[in-house]
Amino acid sequence: MMKTKMHGERESTGNQHRWLGGFSKILLAIGLLFFVLSPSVFAADTIKPEVTARNGMVASAQPLASAAGLEILMAGGNAVDAAVASAFALGVVEPNATGLGGEGMMVIYLADKKVTTSIDYRSMAPLADMSKVKFPPDGHVSVAVPGTVAGLCLALEKYGTMSLAQVMAPAIRYARNGFIVSDTLASTIKDRFDPISKNDALLAILAPEGLPLEAGQIIRNPDLATTLEKIAAGGPDVFYKGEIADAIAEDMAKNGGYITKADLAAYTAIEREPVRGTYRGYEIISAPPPVGGLSVIEMLNILENFDLASEQPLSPRNVHLMAEAMKRGFADNSAFIGDPAYTKVPVAGLLDKEYARQRVKEIDPAKMTPAVKAGTPPEHPSTTHLSVVDKNGNMVALTQTISSFWGACVAVPGTGIILNNEMQNWSSKGPNSYAPGKRMRTTIAPTIIAQDGRPFVTMGTPGAGRIISTMVILAVNLLDYHMGVQEAIESPRFYARDTEKNLSIEARVPKETQDWLKSIGYSIKEYPDFDLFFGGAQAIVVDLETGIMHGGADPRRDGAVFGF
Incomplete structure (x- = not known):
């Protein structure tokens, strides 16, 4: 069972009495939070506290x-x-x-x-x-x-x-x-x-x-x-x-x-039927093509071949390995994901564990891959x-x-x-090329995670191209490092793409990690801490033993968790 750390937002008010009068029901509900929520104290490493509740959470x-x-x-x-x-x-x-x-x-x-x-x-x-x-x-x-x-x-x-x-x-x-x-x-x-x-x-x-x-x-x-x-x-x-x-x-x-x-x-x-995969024994259930859930699972399949938990989350090696997995997942996303009514998407092939192992062989633990191409998967019968x-x-x-x-x-x-x-x-060519009546590809990837057939995580994020990489970071933070949900959301973000030479990072990534990454070929593009560039994740984790819900909201946006 994944352990959850015990880690709830201030609403602006004014003298707009006519405005406030229209919100009697909402204000009552918010007022009740002081009695029905069980917020824990702030953790030293989070801006917002994690919120807990038993009966429902948003x-x-x-x-x-x-x-x-x-x-x-x-x-x-x-x-x-x-x-x-x-x-x-x-x-x-x-x-x-x-x-x-x-x-x-x-x-x-x-x-x-x-x-x-x-x-x-x-x-x-x-x-x-x-x-x-x-x-x-x-x-x-x-x-x-x-x-x-x-x-x-x-x-x-x-x-x-x-x-x-x-x-x-x-x-x-x-x-x-x-x-x-x-x-x-x-x-x-x-x-x-x-x-x-x-x-x-x-x-x-x-x-x-x-x-x-x-x-x-x-x-x-x-x-x-x-x-x-x-x-x-x-x-x-x-x-x-x-x-x-x-x-x-x-x-x-x-x-x-x-x-x-x-x-x-x-x-x-x-x-549609969701796409499904596994990561370290957990079931990952995500949004199907033409969106990005398949790529989230493919990246996790690659990372499953490395013992990430043996090192600190932002160690030089771990950031490098995750960046390399991101590059390969994004390359395949561009090459294969499109509207399934217009293109045959090799879903089973991209989810195949052996295919992930083939992609792992391309990764040099001590060197950045400057250019990544799509693989050959096996054939099988502004956002909120x-x-x-x-x-x-x-x-x-x-x-x-x-x-x-x-x-x-x-x-x-x-x-x-x-x-x-x-x-x-639209893309200029490939599965995401334009056609009348077609649905364009996007990176959104709302995801549910289950353990032994029992879903206990619901999560997602906006962030344009950073959505898929952020979803992978969230999953690794929760499942490999056993972070609390708020800690997982606030953890420093980074983003690597097959088509970009830069590794985009938040400034909180340790300097020693940044220096090592530069030494093996990365070009670092640093963003301010909690930058809107990296989206705004929201997630709820349910303790399957106690039934208590733990909610986290991203300070990169105006996120808030309410429950009772």
Whole structure:
């Protein structure tokens, strides 16, 4: 049994009485935390304490989103109900990273049936031929057909216990009444204010008086509240076939975009079998292609051939070995992962332990590999994350995105919906090359870990290309070094890619490790401690002996864990 160290976020308040009045339920729930949570003391090596609870827990990238999920759990909802509530709420309170105009993937464990499934609600290319189009980083042409509404509604319909109106109520409140802008949210507005300022509808949300909103101010999106109310009352068809679809299609037509009402009507979320592997006897269950779970497992398969626990987590050897595993996993990700409806993905081959051993033979323990190519697997017949566990052992790992921070920097007039810029994520060739109606590859990798058939970890992270490497680091921290969940999340991050000469690291990586890595060929690119570049992981670990839930949230984002 994995040992868990005993290692809970301050909510900004002000004199906005009208704002506070709209949050009576949430404030009550937050107030109850002082009585129902069992937070341990701060560990010397963590910024935030680890949070513990017995009856249910939500870890997300924003305190109000976690509170939304907690509200649902305390009202008797299950993990799926709470996850859907938190996901809709994140689209309101973390609009730089997710929302109705985006996409995602979730992995669900159903305790009563002892089965795990996944919901793919990745965005897709419009059905029109865009093969001659150069996809820009923002603007209407960069937008792919959104999947968030379809995916969350499918999960709730199949595996939830509450109505859509019930689970969307917190998100509607937040959009209508507003919430306080955090430092993180304010910085993302300023960083992308140039493209934001080109879209009047988005500018009205983020700079209602002409200047970008600053930390401590209140942000409201009443148009989004109305849109959410329409979806809560009429279901996903309102978004994909009704008046919201009309609004999106009309805005696209006026601004040179390609999404039509027919594209929206053609979109469906897909239930898929997760990808599965093992690591040191633990089962790793992650999101399937076209996302990054397969690559997480492949990297762990490579690392399983080394005794990482014999040295300190940030020893020169261990960082080197993990960097080399990352390079090979990323090379294979680029070569083989794509939309399974358009390309044959060698899932079994990439999961094969013997194939991992072949890749291990390429690694020199005393030398950096300057260039890594894809292997030959054998043939066989701006993002956010939240994790939820309920009292019955149901689990959800859910990762959502609008691609870059603020996506396409486009809001649909009259709806409050901020659209993604996923069309920039195609590759020039290979399995992730563009095709009409195709889903583009991404690195998101929500993951559940089980021991002896009993899931006890739900985890995930945003972070663009760093998602896969961060997931590997989290798994190694938990399973090899037996860190507590908060310690595992706050541990210094690093990232190596097959296509990059740099080893990107946080400054806390020991100097002696950095010096040794430079001596064997690495070029070090140092980032500040707890840098947003490395995402913002959220995770929950359940002690299988006591049933106590341990939650961790990343200080690299505005993460918060609530439970009872």
